[in-house]
């Protein structure tokens with residue numbers, strides 16, 4: 011079946027045929043792949059082309075959507091790889107368990123979370139999603155099946171976590187959920203007037219707060235460069251007497267505007283108002299976990315606001331102490347260009363090791379900013395940012411990328427060749443061919 015699947019950034023466009031998998035007991039759908047290359051497909055929440063396979067096939071695994079087993083004493087959950095984090099939360103939160111290392115959307119599959127070894131606001135305490143995966147089953151195109159744990163088939167375990175869907179189909183996984191006292195978060199938002207304040211509030215928060223992240227005003231310049239609203243929080247242990255509002259019906263962006271709604275005027279105006287909306291230096295409130303973790307999930311198809319050309323998200327990590335001056339340089343280049351968007355976040359990653367060969371996080375500061383696609387102008391800015399990130403020994407996140415050069419990828423992930431013996435001979439993606447030149 012030919013179907014138009016795209017990535018969250020809606021760039022680049024790709025044409026691929028789709029086959030679906032409905033049962034974890036099914037064989038690898040080699041007979042339906044027709045000699046082409048194929049790529050496992052989760053919920054398409056990757057921004058760029060790592061979830062696309064232009065000219066080839068996608069194997070849509072969302073039909074693998076069963077919860078298999080759960081121990082309410084230990085929080086160990088076994089589920090199929092097409093289950094959404096949203097479904098796990100719906101099931102587990104009322105029983106006092108939460109998804110560890112959850113990213114900024116809950117509309118992703120377990121398979122996608124493993125294949126990109128995703129991270130979230132708790133990275134400084136919990137590390138990446140892969141650290142909480144106890145085992146999974148991998149199906150290869152030759153029909154072989156591997157049970158992978160940190161001890162058994164550990165090389166396949168390390169290759170598949172963060173392995174960009176190239177090592178085989180993850181059929182199911184066992185995840186250690188995180189014990190919580192209630193679905194509510196004791197949250198505090200601290201205004202930071204510049205980058206130095208962001209670093210100092212972050213350093214003060216890492217020990218005492220499970221969750222930290224900052225919304226950044228990417229239009230602020232000079233002494234205000236890096237001003238931010240720093241959000242931190244912990245689960246509350248007892249359900250509060252006065253319950254905070256739980257978000258109701260979701261809004262949606264009903265149509266795609268002919269051009270992006272994000273321009274330098276709207277951007278400056280929004281950022282100024284958003285930063286000013288909190289008057290006090292600190293604001294503390296008890297909130298439900300949904301708006302705290304997933305504010306963007308409340309607006310369906312918000313990616314349409316960037317218009318038909320789509321958008322890029324640039325997420326980099328800048329390691330160590332040098333990261334501070336490098337992040338300043340990155341921000342200076344962005345503000346000088348007038349590009350950017352309302353969606354700009356910054357966080358300090360902790361130093362817990364990620365299990366995957368190609369996992370993105372490393373200890374340092376990470377910055378993620380959306381950019382409407384304005385063609386060459388945007389691409390040239392992002393190339394400039396790559397120069398700064400490369401010089402600082404940092405990396406760019408493949409799950410968000412649609413444009414980094416092969417040279418930059420090799421610089422960021424020189425270990426990518428270690429993955430080659432584990433890649434499945436028929437699996438490939440538009441991203442992988444672009445950054446490595448390796449066809450399946």
Ligand SMILES: Cc1cc2nc3c(=O)[nH]c(=O)nc-3n(C[C@H](O)[C@H](O)[C@H](O)COP(=O)(O)OP(=O)(O)OC[C@H]3O[C@@H](n4cnc5c(N)ncnc54)[C@H](O)[C@@H]3O)c2cc1C
Nearest residue numbers: 052053054055056113114119121122125128129174175180
């Ligand atoms: C609003 C928003 C916020 C986000 N915030 C964060 C964040 O805070 N942190 C973060 O790390 N990421 C974040 N992301 C990115 C997102 O979490 C990742 O791209 C995630 O991997 C998407 O999962 P998916 O199920 O949509 O998979 P897809 O995007 O469809 O696929 C992702 C990769 O997983 C592979 N894959 C999928 N299923 C399988 C399977 N069963 N077997 C083998 N391989 C498979 C695919 O081949 C592909 O390489 C965000 C995305 C959005 C839209």
